[in-house]
Every structure is written in structure tokens, then in C-alpha cells.
Amino acid sequence: MIEKGSTAHSASSGDPTLDRRYAWAEAALKDGDAAACVEILDQTLAQAYHFTAAWHLYGLAQEALGHKEEAATAWRQCLTLDPNDHFGARLDLARIGAMAAEDATSENFSGTLFDAYAERFDSHLTQALHYTAPALLKAAMARLCDNAGRPFRFDTVLDLGCGTGLMGEAVRTEAGFLAGCDLSPRMIERARAKTRADGEPLYDKLAVAGLTAFLTSRPDVCADLVVAADVFVYLGELAPAFAQCARVLKRGGLFAFTVQSHDGEGVVVGVDRRFAHAEGWLRRRLKEAGLTPIAIDPASTRQDRDVPVPGLLVVAQKG
Template sequence: MKPSPVDWRARLEACGFEGAWDVPPGYAAHVLRSWREPLAAEAALREQLEQQPEDKDALKTLIALLRELGRGDEEHSLRRQLQERRCQDLRVPEHARDTVISYLEAAETGSPPPERSADAYVSALFDLYAPTFDDSLRGFLDYRAPERLLDAVLTALGPRRELDVLDLGCGTGLAGPLLKPLARNLEGIDLSTGMLDKARERGVYDALHAGEITARLAASLARPDLIVAVDVLVYFGALEPLFAQVARRLAPEGLFAFTVEKSTEPGYRLQPSARYAHHLDYVRHCAHVAGLCPVVEREDTLRRQAGQPVIGHVVVLAHAAP
């Protein structure tokens, strides 16, 4: 970490801050930023990172400060360091790190995103969080997407039951107990083996498969009556490839039910959360191209993030009439 020539303690003292020489540099940086002393704040942040190299909050603050100062090259270098640390924390394989870092940087900076999340990122993320995933979703995020989706599915299904059901991106199987009463056969697919282990413990799936869902659909010969994707399309930007495979495999009277996070911008966008949001018009367009049409569309709160509702669309599609 390159030192700064600015004496941040002297600047604190000059601004009338008592006990400037005893203040921790991390705290001093926040004070100095609030006083519009960016160079002194930078010096304090660099000292904080010299003392505590693993302080990600200080690193994030320094990156933001360099962006404000228009020092893009330094900002980019430090941002890459931050993303490399994140890859290490997630245990992303070495060969996939450049791809994952590019994806995360697109999410953070708003640069043109890839058409979908990096598989290595998704599998590493959910392998890591599998042991605490359910508690986090239900306890902290008030996650209600499976219930919202089931309500829409029941509306579209009417009295039909004894279905062949495929749960795309099934995760720990949170939707499994809700789908089981509809199914004569219930199968799930997920990239994360850690999540599949948790889904297996529920004892409601007849079969579970590890793999990327678009590729698994392309290789499958099954014709499910109901295909669901709960909180899965947030890792897909472009929906056309997946919708095409769903339409190819879906039974003639079948339904495809899913959730997306709402975007007010055309098409899709990659959010700072590293999750995609989709405009409903784009979803309809992709459905039309695939030969599918909406039978249920609802806007609802899917979960909460930082105390704020995350609004999304709950959609059920069927084959369009010839």
C-alpha cells in the first residue's frame, strides 16, 4: 500500500479536533472525509490498511475516495485487489478468477455486463453459504419468493395435480415442500453441490442433479409438466437461451413459473448486488421469441435487502397457441 505524504494528524489538529494524535486512522478518515479533506482522509486510510491489510471497509472507502478524486488507475488497481480477496474468500478456482473478477467489476462499476453470471461465482458463493442459507433468507431477508410463486402456479394450474415437476436452481430445496403436493415426480438441478446436499436432506425430491440449468435442459429428454425457477433468473441477464430450452422441453400443456427482480430500465441490468434485474417488457419479449405466452403476471415483494423491499415479478408462462 503506497504511503501518502499528507500528515492527516496535523490536518485533524489544524481543524480543531482534540486528541488528534490518539485517534485511530480508520475513524479519522471518516471524520476527514466529512470535513472535505480528501487527501488527509486518503492518508489516514492508507495508514489503516498498513496496520490492518484485511480491513475491507477501509479498502472500499479508499476506492470510493480515489474515484471521487478522479484517480481511475489507482482506483481500478485497488478494486481488483478487493475482488481478488473476495474470490479467495469464496474459494473460486484459480482458473476462473479473471472471469469472476470481470463480472464483479461490472456489477460494481456499471460497465457493460456479461449475459449471465459466471458459473464459478455462483457455485462458489452458494457452496460457501449453504450451511446458513435458509436461516439467512428466512430470518434476515424475509424471503417469500417460493410462496409467491406457488400462489401464481396454483392460479394457473387449477385442479391439475400429479405433475412431473422440475425445480431449476433448486438450491437447498426451499420450494420443494411446496411443490411436492403437486408432483408425481419432483426433480431439482443446481450448480452448487453444497446446496444440493442440503436439498437432499429434505427428502422431498425424487432426483437431484448437479449442473448448469441451460445445459442440463439442452441435454434432457424429459418433458416436465411444470418447470419452476425461484430467485434463479437474477443470475441470468439475457433470458433468450434459457427460455428457448425451457420451451423445447416443456410438455404441451406445461407451465414455466419464475421470479425476476424488477428493473425500470429497458432490457436487463446488472445491479451492485451482482444480481440481474429485468424489465417486464423484456421478459415478455423473450417469452414471445421462445413461443411462450404469459398466463399469470404479478408484481410483489420477494424479500428485503438492507430493510428495503425488493420488488419483483412473478410470472407463469405456457406455450402460445399455434
């Protein structure tokens, strides 16, 4: 899950003895002995202050002991050592209320996470997590198009955070030109390997890029549909993405996406380290971007430990 490379963001201290201590500390925390984990890491970090992985684990152990201030200090040290945040320290800070959730997006953490996940992504999502976002989004768009008397057909579709192409597979027959982006090179490799019934590539264009950067590279009013299936659970502040979606959409174009939700206000990071966005917050951000919601429906797109995860399915239109 953690990208290999320099010790600034790897799971190694550069010293095999200290790495073994880290493994013992990790095992102690897994066994429920957070105090032992802290004791081992105190010794380890005294000799390897640069050991980012150890600081992250130290924060988790301090949190388990109920020491939130100490946990926050450890995760801030992670960010000092690794500003690109390959360990998701921002998510942990937001999760305990030590950072605003809107500021906690960590694209590097998401990218490395999904690189490691790519090979088993499709089977794990559909079988273990009962993932249904593509089917739910397609059904909602078909219903809305039918009610509006417009064809369920889109000349140009942009699939944000396309992963291995599950959403692309769902809308390929309704799309003329289909382009996708994802932070994970390995996810893009899997999507690139998929084909249509006639043997042609599933996607007409694929890019390794964050979704806002990808949208920024697209021309004005170039798309008829922008879709984001379970992608915004990895982004806190959505205003930049919404603004770019509004810019690239043609008049009457649709923006369809799913999110995890919660009953409170604003944006929070849950224990699963995913963002949950409140309905009122989403409505405000869409309005600010010049997008009009035409459907905001409760929808659970996956399960966590056999329990449906609360969410919303949103379809908005460019005026």
C-alpha cells in the same frame, strides 16, 4: 466466500507478509479509508502481480474514491488472472457500466458464494430476508390452474437453482417426479438430506449443474412445470435458459419464476450485485422462446435492510 485453491483465484498471494498487507488494506477500506487501502495495495501488487484478490479489492477502493476507470482496469486484471471469475469481477464491471449486464453472469462466483452460505441458507432467507418466493409462486400457479379449470398437478417438475429445496418443499405434493439442480454442491447436499412426510427423499433426482446445462441434458417435451425461484437474479442473459425451458416443456406446460426488476430498460446489475430485468425485456425474451406470459405481477420476494426488493412474478405457458 472465496474458493480456496491455486493463487490464481484464492485469497492468498502465497506470501504471509503480503497476505497481512492485504488484510490491512481490507480493514482500511472497511473503515472508510479507501486511499490508505490503495496505498497499501500499490505496494502489495508491485511484489505480487498475480494476487487476484488484491486486484479485486483494489478495484473496490478505486471505485470508493470515484475512480471508475481505475476500478474497471483492476477488475479486468482479475479476469485476466482468473478467467473463471471466482471473485465476481464481471458483476462489478457491469455494476459500474463497464460491461453489458447480459454478459456479466459468473457461475463460479455464484457457486462458491452459495457453498459458503449453505448451512445457514434456510434460516437466513426465511427469517432475516423474509423470503417468500416459493409460497408466492405456488399461490400464483394454483390460482391460474383454478381459473383455467385444470388440475393443480404436474407429473414432472424441474426446479432450477433448487438450493436447499425450499421450492421443492412447496410443490412436492403437486409433483409426481421432482428433479432439481444447483451450482453449489453443498446446497445439493442439504436438498438431498430433506425428506417427504413418508420418509422418502424430497427430490427424485438432484444434479450439481448450472441450470442451462441441466436443461440441455433433459429430453424434449419431458416436463409439465419448470420453476425458478429467485434464481435469475444471478443470470444476466436469460435467452438460452428460456429456449431450453421451451424445449423441455410439454404443450400447455408452465414456466414459473421470479426476478428482481427495475423501471428502466433491459438488464442491470444493482449495488447488491444481483441482476434486475425489466418487464419489457422479459416479455421479448419469452416471446422469442415461444413462451406466452399468462401472468406478470409485481412481487417482492425478499427484503434488503428491511425494505422490500422490487420484483416480478412470471408464469408463462408453452403453446
